[in-house]
Amino acid sequence: MKSANVDEQVLYQAAAGWLKSAVDILQGAGVEVIAPVETDPGVVELAAVNSSDAVVTDYANVRLPLKQVFFPISEVLLEFDKQPDSDLDVKSEPVASSQEVVVIGARPCDVAALEALDKVFHWDYDDVRYSARRERTTLVTFACTSPDAHCFCTSVGGSPHNTAQSDVLVFLGADGQAQLQVCRDKGTRFIERLGDAVKRAPAGTTLPSPPEVAARFDSEKIKTWLDENFESDFWTDVSLKCLGCGACSFLCPTCHCFDIVDEANWRKGQRRRNWDCCSHPMFTKHASGHNPRPDQASRCRQRVMHKFKYFPERFEQLACVGCGRCTRACCVGQNLVGILTDIEARAKEGNDSDAE
């Protein structure tokens, strides 16, 4: 966690009305602005905005995570056309345009999740579409002010004031004022653009303390238990109520599995990349009919193992930022923190019996 005392070099103050100025200036410069807007009563989503009027600032988190800006729910990879009197014509869909994008108002957990996505999409293959979108986008994050009972960012290395992957972290104050902490180079450019709307914070300025998010478990202990318990009745018990819907994965800011499909008529069509989900039986079903994850127990296990064992082994970080969406969305009250604290308790029991 960052110290509350921040070098004055990177801390700015903004008077009321800065958000309107920011959106107007960015719009004037031809930048696409994406911000939280209320799409249904009580529901806030990230969406392109034309003015600051629609931007919501008093919200817990957006419903669909920030990942959709870089890794859309469905995107065209290429188009193909085969007319009877011509050769097959294949057109690769261009990668994202170079138009600049500024996302104002994502939460620190969603932004930190991009660290996991960056590693996957730059791993054995540089995903040009993802990279182009990341490259052109500046992230002006709103520090979290209202974590709820399902939030657990502090248990997975985050914090309501986490600066990971943010270009600017904004602390909204009373009456529309704000403090802006520059975290990366793109953030400096954003601040420069704001001109008179912001000014350097005086030396000694302190940032507000983050709201309390209690630590719920120790992910190291969980990893140790997972290492030893691929085969365990725990997975059967914990998965009994799971209905195998994809709500948890689809709303997860770090889940990144996708399916590639062709959608076509007799002559032409598109190849698309769509979000997919390891809770669905079809996810691992082979053409032969064999399914290496034949039941919900093995699929539930995969979801936990991937986030807390395989991903850390491969990329040295967890694939969970503690946003709590999975638990809020679950229609049968499955609770990831509950699963993890159960695992931690089992890990401790194991240690106890060893000691005896």
Place this chain on the structure above:
Amino acid sequence: MNANTAITEPLQSAAADLLSEGKVAVVIGYGANGDSSLAHPEFVRKPEDAERLVFDERCFGNLAVYLSKDSIRQMGKIGIVVKGCDLRAINVLLREHVVKREDIVLIGVPCAGLGDPPLQKCSVCEQRNPEGCDILAGDPVEQPQVDAELRYKDAADLDAKSLEERWEYWRGQLSKCIRCYACRNVCPLCYCKRCITEKTIPQWIESSAHLRGNVAWNVARAFHLTGRCVNCGECERACPMDIPLGAINQKMAQLMNEWFDFQSGLSSEEKAPFTTFNADDPETGIL
């Protein structure tokens, strides 16, 4: 405290008896999840664990969905806690031969309504006291008279819109669909081992979350449930994108009622219109 809470104790003792007498291998009911707004499905396999069961205004889930799951069926005979609305789904499972009556023990719970304020479906519920169960836990609750007009109110409200307005509304709603299939997986009557949306030779429904694919999926879902759906509202509750799926189901139920004088799930003996030939059937809607 909700009137439902009084049922918790008789429910626990009924479940404990069934398990200790070996009449069932598992009781599917609801467990308390701290102060969560949702009581979760609970699977009790030992009499001493029956104390984990609760019944209150947070018991939203329709547990009938578990009756078609292999992981549950392989345990043996199932005792299941059923509200009146859930019983209607079980009646459909029985009439469609998905479940055999002798393989389940129905533990009926009178229900005064769920949620605070009560859900819309509860305000028009005509099955507060489930009938035909093996055991009834707790005392019956008062069954208010329900205005039949209100049963299909959401559908009627949408019907009042012009065709263009209605399409605009559904276009907006269905555009939100992310194809997570929570609506399908939570549905007690979506028990197909392989859903039509997963079939690829040929591909009937595009899996992409674009408007075309989303309309195809949601229309197929509604069609496959027409004359079967009991309006338990689980699909709408489960939808993480808050799509008002209940209104679609209500419209289908309203037409079934209007054309065939049929409400699904009122009895396991009922003759469902789509699986019964009747020379007097209206041919409305046949092009």
